[in-house]
Amino acid sequence: MSKVTTKSGFVAVLGRPNAGKSSLLNYLVGEDLAMVSSKENATRKRMNIIVMHKNSQIVFVDTPGIHESEKLLNQFMLEEAIKALGDSDMAIFLAPITDSIKHYEKFLALNEKNLPHIVLLxxxxxxxxxxxxxxxxxxxxxxxxxxxLVPTTIKKGGSVEQLLSVISKYLPTSPYYYDTDFLTTSKMKDIYKEYIREAIFEKTAKEIPYNSDVVIERVIEEDFIEKIFAQIVVNSNSQKGIIIGKNGEGLQRIGKMARKKIEALSGKKAFLKLFVVVKKGWSKDKESLSQLGYDF
Ligand SMILES: Nc1nc2c(ncn2[C@@H]2O[C@H](COP(=O)(O)OP(=O)(O)OP(=O)(O)O)[C@@H](O)[C@H]2O)c(=O)[nH]1
Ligand SMILES: [Mg+2]
Structure with a gap:
């Protein structure tokens, strides 16, 4: 009996903030799993997104954008990208076509162990x-x-097939790491957190996205409805006021957008209760960051 040879491996997805890493992975997996925003520094943590292609299982590792900052949260984010580079079989580096090649040179400096990589323009x-x-x-x-070096786009019908073929070529021969119907290793509650963060990025301006985070307190899964209770954490009372908005309209807009995405993913109705909590300096000390799921 002939045995089918399978390939599988971890592929770190790296690039500057806003390069289009998370969008590309949603496009390849065909689901909105990772948070996307026109504002930079949307992704704060690694997230595995799994795509099957013929006899290959590609475990993409979405990462925060490579950038420099004094802030502790941002240092955690850079560490996440570096860890992904250290833990993967190969990488893809995303370089938006209008970018200077300097971003790639920075990546090369970070890639001390010369992890094999594909450059996506x-x-x-x-x-x-x-x-x-x-x-x-x-x-x-x-x-x-x-x-x-592969030019690509997620607009105007960029080719998923071509991209997955190129990546699969370089994967090691290996049994699959996960069941073939898995799309991610993240828990539903972690994806819901990202949906709420995405809605905050979309619906609020200026410093609010960067001063807020989300804690999912409880998810009650029933046959036809997901009930989710979540906190939006901010740094000050004035930020709390801005998020809630006049007559609570700001919070409603955030809730409505997040709820729609939860319903699309779960295939159920969603009840989403959001509370806004002030926690001064949450992004500046390790303990608070750890409570929010950002463990150094
Ligand atoms: N025109 C165009 N826009 C794109 C393309 N891919 C992504 N974008 C846009 O680029 C912006 C950033 O996308 P993200 O996927 O959030 O970028 P990211 O690299 O994950 O960003 P961080 O998480 O902040 O590091 C969004 O507004 C996307 O709609 C593309 O192929 N063409
Ligand atoms: Mg991202």
């Missing part, structure tokens, strides 16, 4: 083909550093 829908070609030429000076 993302968001190519934003520029002409000529600009894409110019960028490809610019990257040739590092052609001994990367496995392949």
């Amino acid at each position: 993302t968001k190519v829908d934003m520029v002409s083909n000529q600009k894409v070609l110019q960028k490809i030429v610019e990257y040739q000076k590092y052609q001994d550093k990367f496995l392949e």
Whole structure:
């Protein structure tokens, strides 16, 4: 009896904040699992997103954007990216087409152990083909550093098939790590947390997204309804006021957006109760960060 050879491995997904890492993974898995935002530094923690392709199981590791900051939360975020690089079989580096090559050079400096990687030139829908070609030429000076250089977009029908084929080529031969119908190793409550954070990023302005976080207190799963009780943690009373908004309308807008996404994922009705809690300096000390799930 002939045995089918399978391939499987962990693929760290790296790039500067807002490069399109989480969007790409949602696009490849065909579900909105990872939080996406037009505002940068949306992703704060690693998240595994699993995609099957022929005889390969690709375990993508979404990471926070590579950036420098004095803030403790942001240092945790950079550590997450570095850990993913250390724990994976290979990496893909996302370079938005309009970016300077300097971001890639920073990544090369971070990639001390020369983890094999593919460079994806993302968001190519934003520029002409000529600009894409110019960028490809610019990257040739590092052609001994990367496995392949692939232009891509999640708009205008970028090819999922082509991208997954290129990545699968370099995966190690290995039994699958997870059941073939798993899309992520995250718990539902962690995905719900990200949905609420995403709604905060979308519905509030200026400093609020960066001064807030979410704790899922309780999820009650019933046959036809998910009941979720969550805290939105902020740094000050004034931020609490802004989140709640006039007559509670701000909080309602956040709740409505998050609820829709919870319903789409769970296939059930959702009841979402949000409370806003002030916890001064939550992003500045290790203990508070740990309580929010950011363990150094
Ligand atoms: N035009 C265009 N926009 C894109 C593409 N991919 C992602 N975006 C947009 O880029 C923005 C950032 O996307 P994210 O997926 O949140 O980026 P990220 O790299 O995960 O960002 P962080 O989590 O902050 O590090 C969003 O507004 C996306 O809609 C693309 O192929 N083309
Ligand atoms: Mg992200």
